[in-house]
Amino acid sequence: MLARLREMVPRGTRLLILTHNNPDPDSLASAAALRFLLAEIAAVEAVLAFGGIVGRAENRALLRYLAVKTQPAEALSFDEFDLVALVDTQPRTGNNSLPPDRLPAIVIDHHPMRRQTRQVPLRDVRRGYGATSTILTEYLQTAGMTPEARLATALFYAIRSETQDLGREASRADVEAALYLFPFTNRRLLSRIEYSRVPLEYFRALGRVLKNATIHDGVVISRLGELEYPDMVAEMADLLLRLEDARWAVCLGTYGDDLFLSLRTSEADANAGAFIRRAVGRIGAAGGHGMMAGGRIPLKDREAKAVARLEERLIGRFLRALKVPPGPGVRLVP
Ligand SMILES: [Mn+2]
Known part of the structure; x- marks a missing residue:
């Protein structure tokens, strides 16, 4: 892979590294690591970009400490770049800002392989891996490059948070990458990321999440209303x-002109990604892994009633697919 990267990205290449929209630690750390690697092996200064925002306090802290410049994908002119690399996402997934007519040159990811990815010249898609950051850590190791403290900390935090401390969908490779990185991390930074301060709005949103949550035979559902940031649905589903005995958690909420949804399960043999794609169907974009998945549906009608109807339809589909009888459920907080 390293030899092919060198070949594909010669000195002077104008390279864009794109993460998925509203990036999480795994995609941010992976992008930073790829940038670092290419600066070292090819003297290429890639541009990092993503669509949407980084909302979660931990992720904002990570980005701040990582101290890499990023650009909003919305303001980019893709023609200015010779090559595009996608990390932690793939073409036509609906969760990144790559124009649909543009084929990336490089894809590094750990989600199930998409059809269009097979046409990508340099692709490294490892479905069995818990984090894309693990793949990048292996590249650094193979290249004999020691990650400096901030990058090591970001990669380490990314692997840990993406796998819930190496317990969710983590492979042997993820454990090994985390062990390799740990001595290079800055523990004070790590702690500051993990225990980052949150804005007042966070607690207000949390109050709404708890108030609106209902339990349906092991399935916990909450409608969050308007979100402070899109990935809040994932944070709250986690x-x-x-909750004891919860098998599934489903969170829904709107941000801008979209409805975001997130799905989590405690069942290790489930396929949350396939499940959410079936539920969302053609009205939006969705995907994920075995135990975690997410989706986005563009709202045709932003009116509260229309949104509520759409949410009810989706919740109905989830409950039917999980063979849970319909009904109002039991309130989480009476
Ligand atoms: Mn990931």
Whole structure:
């Protein structure tokens, strides 16, 4: 892979590294690592970009400490770049800002392989891996490059958070990458990321999440209303899945002109990604892994009633697919 990267990205290449929209630690750390690697092996200064925003306090802290410049994908002119690399996402997934007519030159990811990815000249898609950051860590190791503290900290935090401390969908490779990185991390930074301060709005949103949550035979569902940031649905689904005996957690909320949804399950043999893609169907874009998945549906009608109808339809589909009888459920917080 390293030899092919060198070949594909000669000195002077104008390279764009794109993560998925509203990036999480795994995609941000992976992008930073790829940039670092290419600067070292090819003297190429790639541009990092993503669509949407980084909302979650931990992720904002990570990006701040990582100290890499990023650009909003919305403001990019893709013609200015010779090559595009996608990390932690793939073409035509609907969760990145790559124009649909543009084929990336490089894809590094750990989600199931998409059809269009097979046409990508340099692709490294490892479905069995818990994090894309693990793949990048292996590249650094193979290249004999020691990651400096901030990058090592970001990669380490990314692997840990993406796999819930190496417990969710983590492979042997993820454990090995985390062990390799740990001595190079800055523990003070790590702690500051993990225990980052949150804005007042966070607690207000949390209050709404808990108030709106209902339990349906092991399935916890919450409608969050208007989101402070899109990935809040994922953060809250993780939280709700901590309920004893919860098998699934589903969170929905709107941000801008889209409805975002997130799905989490405690069942290791489930296929949350396939499940959410079936539920969303053609009205939006969705995908994920075995135990975690997400989706986005463009709203045709932003009116509260229309949104509520759409949410109810989706929740109905989830409950039917999980063979849970319909009904109002039991309130999480009476
Ligand atoms: Mn990932």
